[in-house]
Amino acid sequence: MRAAPSPEEIRRHNLGTLLRHVHLSGPASRAALAERMGLNRSTIMALTSDLTAAGLVTEELPKTTRKAGRPSLVVRPESDRVFVLALDLGADRLVVARVGLGGTVLDRADVARPRDSFDADEIISALAATGRRLVRQAGADAVCVGVGVAFSGIVRQEDGVVRHGPNIGWVDVPLGAELTRRMALGLRVSVGNDANLAALAERARGAGSGLDDIIYLHGDVGIGGGVIVGGRLLGGEGGYGGEVGHMVVNPGGRPCGCGSRGCLESEAGELALIALAGRAGQGETGRRAVEIIVDAADRGDATARDALHQVGDWLGYGVANLINIFNPSMVIFGGVMREIYMGSAAQVRSRLAVDGLTAAREGVRLRTSALGEEATLMGAAELAFSDVLTDPLETLARVRATD
Amino acid sequence: MTASENQVPGPVIELRGIDKSFGPVQVLHGVDFEAHVGEVTALVGDNGAGKSTLVKCIGGIHPIDAGDYLFEGRPVHVGGPRDAADLGVEIVYQDLALADNLDIVQNMFLGREKKSGIVLDEYTMEELAAETLAGLSVRTVKSVRQQVSSLSGGQRQTVAIAKAVLWNSKVVILDEPTAALGVAQTQQVLELVRRLADKGLAVVLISHNMNDVFAVSDRIAALYLGRMAAQVKTRDVTHAQVVELITAGRSGDLGLQQANGNGAKA
Numbered sequence: 001m002r003a004a005p006s007p008e009e010i011r012r013h014n015l016g017t018l019l020r021h022v023h024l025s026g027p028a029s030r031a032a033l034a035e036r037m038g039l040n041r042s043t044i045m046a047l048t049s050d051l052t053a054a055g056l057v058t059e060e061l062p063k064t065t066r067k068a069g070r071p072s073l074v075v076r077p078e079s080d081r082v083f084v085l086a087l088d089l090g091a092d093r094l095v096v097a098r099v100g101l102g103g104t105v106l107d108r109a110d111v112a113r114p115r116d117s118f119d120a121d122e123i124i125s126a127l128a129a130t131g132r133r134l135v136r137q138a139g140a141d142a143v144c145v146g147v148g149v150a151f152s153g154i155v156r157q158e159d160g161v162v163r164h165g166p167n168i169g170w171v172d173v174p175l176g177a178e179l180t181r182r183m184a185l186g187l188r189v190s191v192g193n194d195a196n197l198a199a200l201a202e203r204a205r206g207a208g209s210g211l212d213d214i215i216y217l218h219g220d221v222g223i224g225g226g227v228i229v230g231g232r233l234l235g236g237e238g239g240y241g242g243e244v245g246h247m248v249v250n251p252g253g254r255p256c257g258c259g260s261r262g263c264l265e266s267e268a269g270e271l272a273l274i275a276l277a278g279r280a281g282q283g284e285t286g287r288r289a290v291e292i293i294v295d296a297a298d299r300g301d302a303t304a305r306d307a308l309h310q311v312g313d314w315l316g317y318g319v320a321n322l323i324n325i326f327n328p329s330m331v332i333f334g335g336v337m338r339e340i341y342m343g344s345a346a347q348v349r350s351r352l353a354v355d356g357l358t359a360a361r362e363g364v365r366l367r368t369s370a371l372g373e374e375a376t377l378m379g380a381a382e383l384a385f386s387d388v389l390t391d392p393l394e395t396l397a398r399v400r401a402t403d
Numbered sequence: 404m405t406a407s408e409n410q411v412p413g414p415v416i417e418l419r420g421i422d423k424s425f426g427p428v429q430v431l432h433g434v435d436f437e438a439h440v441g442e443v444t445a446l447v448g449d450n451g452a453g454k455s456t457l458v459k460c461i462g463g464i465h466p467i468d469a470g471d472y473l474f475e476g477r478p479v480h481v482g483g484p485r486d487a488a489d490l491g492v493e494i495v496y497q498d499l500a501l502a503d504n505l506d507i508v509q510n511m512f513l514g515r516e517k518k519s520g521i522v523l524d525e526y527t528m529e530e531l532a533a534e535t536l537a538g539l540s541v542r543t544v545k546s547v548r549q550q551v552s553s554l555s556g557g558q559r560q561t562v563a564i565a566k567a568v569l570w571n572s573k574v575v576i577l578d579e580p581t582a583a584l585g586v587a588q589t590q591q592v593l594e595l596v597r598r599l600a601d602k603g604l605a606v607v608l609i610s611h612n613m614n615d616v617f618a619v620s621d622r623i624a625a626l627y628l629g630r631m632a633a634q635v636k637t638r639d640v641t642h643a644q645v646v647e648l649i650t651a652g653r654s655g656d657l658g659l660q661q662a663n664g665n666g667a668k669a
């Protein structure tokens with residue numbers, strides 16, 4: 001049996017919980033926090049004064065007072081002064097952003113990539129340089145408390161090694177260690193799979209807020225997946241689970257980047273849609289190409305409409321399988337899967353009506369990402385914030401010491 | 404999170420056996436209709452099926468000739484638009500009534516100050532308008548002090564919808580909000596529609612586009628020649644079935660089984 005937690009552990013836990021509340025839900029009065037956390041107001045006061053002293057929150061009088069009596073101080077996250085670096089590394093995007101406590105994007109830079117080159121060394125150098133520049137540009141009194149990377153591929157979470165980046169051709173690249181070394185911020189750089197991180201971000205502050213069982217599908221050339229079951233991200237033995245894009249829906253179907261055929265991503269992803277619409281190699285790619293096809297279908301273009309029908313059908317099979325296996329309360333379509341779902345929803349949901357087990361599809365809600373294009377970036381930010389939200393005072397002391 | 408948790412079950416609006424004629428022409432025949440909290444109900448039907456007329460009956464623009472109008476389970480008399488607004492029923496009509504020469508804030512409060520009897524200062528109005536838009540995660544509108552004439556079609560719809568939800572409405576009805584919009588803007592308006600329902604409103608969406616209907620609705624109500632062919636849960640039907648309900652009034656076991664009956668409820 002485990003010993004009861006020490007007062008110090010309880011305090012640390014409460015500090016983290018309080019900070020997480022204002023980080024995810026925004027400024028809140030002491031009274032509201034007391035109610036949400038089930039603590040009395042003097043305990044809350046002790047916690048907020050510790051967090052204020054550490055420079056993590058501020059307390060101020062509310063702007064407008066609606067009720068009579070002594071107003072309860074409002075606790076705000078120090079968004080401008082406590083921040084993380086969030087990196088988003090996908091086939092279509094290279095972004096570095098400074099994200100403040102509370103989830104505000106304070107500054108962002110799109111990093112240029114040498115055309116058609118995914119050379120790991122060059123990309124890591126460019127990202128590290130941009131990251132350092134953003135930190136330099138932050139005010140002198142601002143402090144960086146973490147660095148997180150969302151990577152579109154298979155990542156070993158414990159050491160941030162990219163095992164496989166299918167659409168950019170990386171194999172066993174020590175992304176986390178290299179970024180840690182080249183950024184030299186005295187902070188360990190954490191790396192996670194982009195769809196997994198986006199799934200967590202949608203649950204923390206997006207469409208899946210408050211839900212314990214959600215599946216997030218992320219379209220970015222391929223289809224990534226993040227599966228949250230019982231409030232926990234499904235990782236599997238090596239942490240590589242949730243790659244629903246490579247679930248075979250059409251045996252012997254279109255060849256997939258993974259070497260197999262008929263995977264969900266090769267049948268229902270943007271490349272399939274673009275090929276079926278006869279627009280491969282016509283300049284536009286990614287989201288723009290998908291938008292053009294959905295628009296053409298809307299105007300009555302038969303080829304575009306057919307392509308969306310087929311893609312929607314396969315997506316429907318895939319989602320029906322996922323719903324039957326996991327019984328999620330929500331499936332979220334993010335990245336370019338948002339456009340594909342919106343453009344083929346009649347097909348997707350018709351498939352579900354036929355192939356989804358009645359009990360499993362009864363409660364499931366199909367939604368588009370609330371964080372939109374920021375979902376993976378916000379996921380990287382949340383990963384970077386996890387230390388300070390787990391042990392606020394120790395983390396702050398540590399990063400201040402390395403300044 | 405969903406408002407349905409502490410709500411009484413059952414429809415917030417329920418119409419039973421609504422008849423409506425214009426002179427000698429009967430447009431609605433014994434129509435039943437329901438809208439539920441936290442849900443999007445898509446109202447579909449061919450041109451002239453009676454969708455707009457039904458919505459105008461709900462909104463008190465047209466008095467009903469016969470039938471019952473229940474709100475939160477209680478029979479009510481809706482004699483005009485004011486009665487509907489007092490119940491918390493807001494309608495965004497096809498021809499948006501926004502004033503081009505005014506800015507977003509002024510539009511959102513137009514015709515409202517008098518009704519509520521409260522005189523709001525500019526600062527409070529601006530804050531409420533911005534809060535409402537932010538609460539709906541509207542990121543496309545840059546400043547609430549923009550003139551409405553400078554907005555795109557999608558942004559205008561967004562403002563009209565935000566105006567409808569500003570006053571704690573319970574039911575929002577949208578008559579073809581995406582008809583004049585391109586795909587990108589349509590998707591944004593649909594996401595907004597979905598968000599309204601997820602925040603606990605009952606939303607009724609009239610649309611001709613089956614993708615739009617399937618993308619965001621929880622229920623589909625199909626009108627056929629002034630009769631309610633069927634009200635079904637979206638998750639239980641296919642695209643082909645809904646198209647049949649619209650064009651023929653029936654599809655297999657669903658829909659009007661004889662010429663003048665109302666459709667079965669699934």
Ligand SMILES: Nc1ncnc2c1ncn2[C@@H]1O[C@H](COP(=O)(O)OP(=O)(O)O)[C@@H](O)[C@H]1O
Nearest residue numbers: 425428430448449450451452453454455456457
């Ligand atoms: N104010 C009116 N006076 C006379 N006829 C009307 C009026 N409004 C609608 N109608 C008729 O009622 C029928 C249904 O119209 P409407 O409700 O606009 O259909 P929908 O919105 O489904 O296209 C049509 O035949 C239309 O001509």
Ligand SMILES: [Mg+2]
Nearest residue numbers: 454455456578
């Ligand atoms: Mg109409």
Ligand SMILES: [Zn+2]
Nearest residue numbers: 246256258263
């Ligand atoms: Zn594959």
